[in-house]
Amino acid sequence: MREHYFRYGTIVTLQRIFWLLFVALFGLATAFYAAGHRYAGIAATGGTFAILLLVAVITVTIAELFRMARLYRYWLLSYMLLTILLSTILLRMYFSG
């Protein structure tokens, strides 16, 4: 293992920023749904897309951390994972019409 090359802090910081964003968006959405406010759906949709964006950003960050650590095999594998994730979504969308 060459995990000690890794800067865990980068991903932790990303997750913490997004965690605050999620709490704000889903907290707002929950309050809006409880009050029957029309902006509830917008806040919830924004939060949901933010989740998917974070997963993509984390994958790219991991890949780049591998590149910086000169672990090129894992760098390629990380982008392969991102490609598989994206192609799964696109293919399923295509076949589900």
Added chain:
Amino acid sequence: MTPEIVWYVICGMSAGLLGGYLGLGGGEVIVPFLTIILGVEVKTAVPVSVLAVVVNALSSSTEYLRRGMVDFELTVILAIFMVMGNITGSTLSLVVSEELVRMLLTGLLIYTAFTLLKGRQDASGLVFVDNRRHYMGIVNVLAFFIGTLSGLIGVGGGVMLLPLIYLVVGCPLATARGTSAFIVVFSAAAASAVYLLRGDVSLAIAAPVIFGILVGGRLGGFLGTMAKPVVIRVLFFVVMLYLAWRLAAGMLENLL
């Protein structure tokens, strides 16, 4: 509407606490809670659960990442095989009978529960034995099958990943918990994106469940880093037996 929303938040918090503490995705809590206790339809509960699993795994893994309890090399490799397995499982679900799947999973859960309770036979004292050089091929195949099973039954797969990483790869239990929670992020993300883009996710339910899971997951992840391995093993044993019982009961109901 308000009392229902409070219950959805409680549902999310329960899943977050249990999932974060045990390194699971939390889907095993959300679907039964929403369907059995709150009377939500399964078709509505499953997309909400899948999306919440991603958030729960993200939330609980932050604490594991901060403490260096995630093996990134293992994460990338196993996530690839898990996602590929998920695709296969989703496709196979059209042709494989549900009883067969339930039976296979029940057996697997019971076996793993008892193996995990017994603990890993490691005589090397403080230095743990890393088996990945010898068993990585088998581990990848098993990750693929776990992904396939997860795709078939609609769970995150953390319940099966943790024993694989702990018992077969030979990672310490703390690393296994963190890594399995992190892998579930990727395996559930693809499925949740599809549900979302299809419009299958009920946001009125998902928003309060996710809000609850964000709070509960953080607390569960923190508790998980402090817990003794024996406590985790016993808790995991109980959860696995409960899941096995649920699966077996469902299977018998369908057969009789």
